[in-house]
Amino acid sequence: MEYNGLPNEVLDRICFYLCFHCQNPGIFPNSDTAENRADKAALTGLCRASKRLNAVAQPILFHYYAAGNLPRKVNTDLGRTRQIFGEEDDKLPLFVRTLVARPDLAACITALQLQTCNAGTGCPPELLNSFARASKELGLATPTPLYPERNKYRTLATRYRRNIHRWLQALSIALTPRLEMLLHVLEDVTPYDYFEDSNVELPALKTVALRGSHADYDLHDVGPLIAAAPNLDTLYALDCGDPVESRSWLPLGGLRKIVVEGLRTGDLAEVLSSCHSLQDIEYYIYAWVDSVPVMRALAPVREDLRRLCLSRLPSLAKKYHDMLPSHDEVLIPSLYSLEQLEDLVIDQVFVYSKHSAPTDTGRLTSFLPPLIRSVHLTYAYKTMNADLLHLAAAAPSSFPNLHSVKIGFVDVTPARAAEMEQLPMVEAAFAESGVRLTWGEDFTGPYLYTVIPGGVPGMKIAHVNTTVPGGMPGTTVVHVPAVANSAHCSCN
Numbered sequence: 102m103e104y105n106g107l108p109n110e111v112l113d114r115i116c117f118y119l120c121f122h123c124q125n126p127g128i129f130p131n132s133d134t135a136e137n138r139a140d141k142a143a144l145t146g147l148c149r150a151s152k153r154l155n156a157v158a159q160p161i162l163f164h165y166y167a168a169g170n171l172p173r174k175v176n177t178d179l180g181r182t183r184q185i186f187g188e189e190d191d192k193l194p195l196f197v198r199t200l201v202a203r204p205d206l207a208a209c210i211t212a213l214q215l216q217t218c219n220a221g222t223g224c225p226p227e228l229l230n231s232f233a234r235a236s237k238e239l240g241l242a243t244p245t246p247l248y249p250e251r252n253k254y255r256t257l258a259t260r261y262r263r264n265i266h267r268w269l270q271a272l273s274i275a276l277t278p279r280l281e282m283l284l285h286v287l288e289d290v291t292p293y294d295y296f297e298d299s300n301v302e303l304p305a306l307k308t309v310a311l312r313g314s315h316a317d318y319d320l321h322d323v324g325p326l327i328a329a330a331p332n333l334d335t336l337y338a339l340d341c342g343d344p345v346e347s348r349s350w351l352p353l354g355g356l357r358k359i360v361v362e363g364l365r366t367g368d369l370a371e372v373l374s375s376c377h378s379l380q381d382i383e384y385y386i387y388a389w390v391d392s393v394p395v396m397r398a399l400a401p402v403r404e405d406l407r408r409l410c411l412s413r414l415p416s417l418a419k420k421y422h423d424m425l426p427s428h429d430e431v432l433i434p435s436l437y438s439l440e441q442l443e444d445l446v447i448d449q450v451f452v453y454s455k456h457s458a459p460t461d462t463g464r465l466t467s468f469l470p471p472l473i474r475s476v477h478l479t480y481a482y483k484t485m486n487a488d489l490l491h492l493a494a495a496a497p498s499s500f501p502n503l504h505s506v507k508i509g510f511v512d513v514t515p516a517r518a519a520e521m522e523q524l525p526m527v528e529a530a531f532a533e534s535g536v537r538l539t540w541g542e543d544f545t546g547p548y549l550y551t552v553i554p555g556g557v558p559g560m561k562i563a564h565v566n567t568t569v570p571g572g573m574p575g576t577t578v579v580h581v582p583a584v585a586n587s588a589h590c591s592c593n
Contacts, residue, residue, distance in 0.1 A: 109157055116161040119144050122212055123164065129284040129310065129555035130212050132167040137558075165212035166196050166273070171286070172560060186314065191218040197269050198228060200276040201235045210277040211305075215270045216286040217263070217314055223249065224265065232272060239275045240299035244268045263288070271295035274326070278303070284310040284553065287318045289342070296325035306330035310337035310553045317342030317363060320351070320372075327351045334358065337553050339385075344368055350375060357381060360552055362414075366390050370398035383410035383446075385549060389426040392433040392451065399439075406439050410446035412479055415545045421482050421511045429454050435468050442470040443502070446477040449485070459484040462491035466499055474502045479509040480543050484520040486527055489538075493530040503536050509543035 107115075117123045119140040121130045131137055147158040168191035193215075200207040224232070226248060233243050244264045271292040274280065280303055309330070311323065320341045327333060334357045341363035350371050353359070358381035361369060369384065379402040384395075399406070415424050433451050436442060452468055465488050469476065478485075489506070496503045513521070524540060531538040550556045 112154065112157045113161075116144060116147065116158050119147075120161050120164055123161065125555070127308075127554055129214055129282060129553065130165040130167050131171065131214060131555060131558040132169040133171050134559040137167075159206065160209045163199075163206045163209040165214075166210060167212075167214040168193060168216040168218065169214075170216045170218060171214075171556075171558065186216075189218075191216065193218065193266065193269050193273065194224045194228060197232060197273050197276070200273060201231055204276075207276050208279050210280060212282040212284075213273065213277065213280060214284040215273070217288055218266060223262070229265075232269065235276065236268070236272055236295075239272075239301055241268075241271060241275060241295045241301070242297070242299075267292035268295060274303070275299070275301040279305045281305050282308045282310075284556065286312055286314050287340075288314055289318055291318055291322040293323055293326040296329055299325075299329075301329045303330045304332055307332060307334040308337075309333060309335070310556065311339065312337070312550055312553070312556070313340030313342075319344050320364065320368075321345060321348045324349075324351050327353065331355070336360070337556075339363065339549055339553075341368075354378065359383070361385070362549055363387075366394040366398050370394070370401075373398055374401045376402055378405065380405055381408040382406065383552065384412075385410075386413050389413060389431050391430040393430075396433065403439055404441065406442055408444040409436070409439070409442060411451060412446070412448050413450070414547050414549060415480070421480060421545055425450060425455070425482070429456070433468075436470050437467070439470045441472060443472055443474040445469070445473060445475070446479060448479050449481045449483070452478065453483065453485060457483075460487050462488050464488050465492040466495045469500060471500065472502055473500055475505040475507075476503070477507040477509065480511045481508050482511050484517070486520060486523045489527050490530050493527070493534050493536065493538075496531070496534040496536050506531060506536055506538045508538070508540040510540065511543045511545060513542060 121128075121137050121140065132141070141162070144158050144162040148155045148162060169189055170186055170191060172186050200210075229247055233247060236243050244267075246261070249258070249261055267288075267290070270285070272295075274283065275296070283306065303326075306329075309323075309326070311318070317340050320338055321344050323338075327336075333353070333355065336353070336356055336358070337360045339360070339362045341361065343365070353372065353376050355378055356376050357378055359372075359376065359379060360383040361372070362385040364372065373379065373382075382399070382402070395411070399409075415421060431451055432454055433447075436445070453464060457464065464485075465476075469492075489508075492500075492506070510517075510521075524538075528538040548557065
């Protein structure tokens with residue numbers, strides 16, 4: 102029976118509330134939460150109800166594809182290898198089959214979340230032939246061998262299945278010309294080599310988020326994808342491995358925001374040297390580096406930089422003091438030369454000398470740039486209340502735009518009780534200057550992937566903290582909402 106009840110505008114609004122992408126613009130969609138799966142099932146039911154409902158609901162059903170299989174839980178004390186990934190069939194061959202047969206639906210796709218899958222059932226020869234024809238039309242290479250070969254070695258069968266899956270990932274990207282957001286969990290071998298010498302164009306692609314699964318990847322290998330996306334605005338590049346030398350870096354001239362983890366400072370300098378429009382940088386490191394190469398890397402984008410996040414992420418369950426560098430080479434003399442910088446997130450260790458006294462003042466006023474609006478000092482392991490009071494007094498004249506200061510403490514033990522008790526007084530001093538002071542605890546076991554909007558949907562993260570009685574290490578289990586979008590992954 103044909104449905105003739107509600108007008109299309111009302112039906113469209115109903116479908117809007119069943120689409121994660123429509124309700125959460127800028128957040129990567131997922132298929133790992135029960136709510137999203139139920140909404141997808143509801144949209145599918147509407148598509149099957151009648152031709153009229155199908156005409157309204159099906160384009161919205163195809164707003165995004167999410168492979169799922171993202172980590173469901175993790176203990177941050179144990180490193181990336183202890184992430185528990187899902188092992189469900191992502192139905193990628195069926196999705197690509199629809200893209201090939203229905204270009205009109207392929208044009209509806211605006212977001213993809215792709216992930217390695219070991220649970221697929223394979224593709225029949227006729228389906229592989231269809232994919233090969235579509236691949237040839239786009240100028241994409243095809244894997245060799247295209248068809249499964251009989252052999253007694255399980256590793257060879259697994260390698261074949263993964264090669265086919267990588268190819269289908271590349272094909273799904275190439276077949277979605279209006280793709281705007283891509284979240285891709287990569288293996289050490291990326292699928293983007295299929296784009297080389299192809300005629301694939303992704304003019305709508307604005308945001309790309311890359312992370313590793315159980316191995317790092319070479320950021321050089323992302324070049325063919327970046328070349329196909331001339332309007333790329335934001336790049337999350339996490340779990341970058343050591344790049345192969347003597348290879349040209351990515352054409353990132355139009356990039357506005359970049360979030361990088363795993364790159365050495367020398368490689369970061371080469372990446373940023375081509376970023377002529379960059380305004381927002383987040384750089385996460387896992388080993389202490391001297392400040393000189395860090396500032397040298399930032400030099401090409403110094404004039405336009407509006408936001409900077411610099412953090413050394415502690416990944417071990419031990420006191421932060423035990424991880425501090427034995428020298429002051431990490432100390433950044435000043436950020437005053439970043440004249441356009443408005444928002445700063447930075448570890449305290451990059452600001453204060455190991456030998457600075459609790460009563461020293463003037464460090465922040467000489468360190469901060471003139472247009473600063475927001476300051477977030479992370480992993481504060483030593484007292485700086487006197488310097489904060491000095492900043493509060495100087496803010497109206499020296500930093501007229503400053504409106505927010507946040508402190509993230511670490512290793513909060515009873516020995517720091519006096520420091521904590523002074524915070525309301527410091528807060529009042531900032532309030533008199535029109536600045537809001539807030540504080541909290543920074544976990545010593547941060548989960549980096551929370552920097553990706555929607556990158557850890559609904560998962561449970563076991564963080565290590567030290568706020569239990571006596572200052573002994575403890576564990577806090579945090580449930581991350583599906584639409585969590587943390588500005589700094591290490592903060593509580």
